Amino acid sequence: MAPRILVVEDEESLAILLRYNLTAEGYEVEHVARGDEADIRLRESVPDLLVLDWMLPALSGIEICRRLRARPETARLPIIMLTARGEEAERIRGLQTGADDYMVKPFSVPELVARVHALLRRAKPEHVAQRLVMGDLELDRVTKRVRRGDRELHLGPTEFRLLEFLMKSPGRVFAREHLLDQVWGQDVYVDERTVDVHVGRLRKVLNRRNEADPIRTVRGTGYSFDETFGRLN
Numbered sequence: 001m002a003p004r005i006l007v008v009e010d011e012e013s014l015a016i017l018l019r020y021n022l023t024a025e026g027y028e029v030e031h032v033a034r035g036d037e038a039d040i041r042l043r044e045s046v047p048d049l050l051v052l053d054w055m056l057p058a059l060s061g062i063e064i065c066r067r068l069r070a071r072p073e074t075a076r077l078p079i080i081m082l083t084a085r086g087e088e089a090e091r092i093r094g095l096q097t098g099a100d101d102y103m104v105k106p107f108s109v110p111e112l113v114a115r116v117h118a119l120l121r122r123a124k125p126e127h128v129a130q131r132l133v134m135g136d137l138e139l140d141r142v143t144k145r146v147r148r149g150d151r152e153l154h155l156g157p158t159e160f161r162l163l164e165f166l167m168k169s170p171g172r173v174f175a176r177e178h179l180l181d182q183v184w185g186q187d188v189y190v191d192e193r194t195v196d197v198h199v200g201r202l203r204k205v206l207n208r209r210n211e212a213d214p215i216r217t218v219r220g221t222g223y224s225f226d227e228t229f230g231r232l233n
Helices: 012-024 035-044 061-070 088-097 109-123 157-168 176-184 193-206
Strands: 004-008 028-032 049-053 079-083 101-104 131-134 137-140 145-148 151-153 215-218 222-225
Touching: 004 012, 004 035, 012 028, 012 109, 012 176, 028 035, 035 061, 049 061, 049 109, 061 079, 061 088, 079 088, 079 109, 088 101, 101 109, 131 157, 137 157, 157 176, 157 193, 157 222, 176 193, 176 222, 193 215, 193 222
Parallel strands: 004 028, 004 049, 049 079, 079 101
Antiparallel strands: 131 137, 137 145, 145 151, 215 222
């Protein structure tokens, strides 16, 4: 099951950006915009990590953080606090209240995603798998090796990133445009048909004769990693 992240942010454009990027990394993301709503939601269900804005309507992020640390069930919940307050005294205050990390707006979204990953790795290492395994297909994110059954597959860097991205969210269908942004990067300008070419190359390496194809084509939309693949082998 994907790690669950609650984003508490009242700036709509930033909330959309965070949700998009964290979801693309394979996390299950929920968003609320008000402090009182976040307080209720956190009493109902505890996520694996909280991204918490300092200044919120109805109830501040600092007060939410203080309440969470006072309750046994949320005392160790990983919290990243977002704020426009960049002064040293304010950063210290946020950390002393119980935040595990602190980011000053405006910030780099890829850096925040990296910090989310690092916090989860320390707090809940079982959620940050170094190996992705589906059926007889195994991808090692550390050694950058891929195996299917008893044979090692030799993928190019782009095909490896493409397979890794799809395997992180089995069953989810990704549009070609989305795959270009996440696998190639938003600063790289290539045609959407490039995705089809690399999927074709990936399939050629993955699949021998009569082997099940783990990559599913959704006509008119894009591609997904077949969530039934592990049950077909």
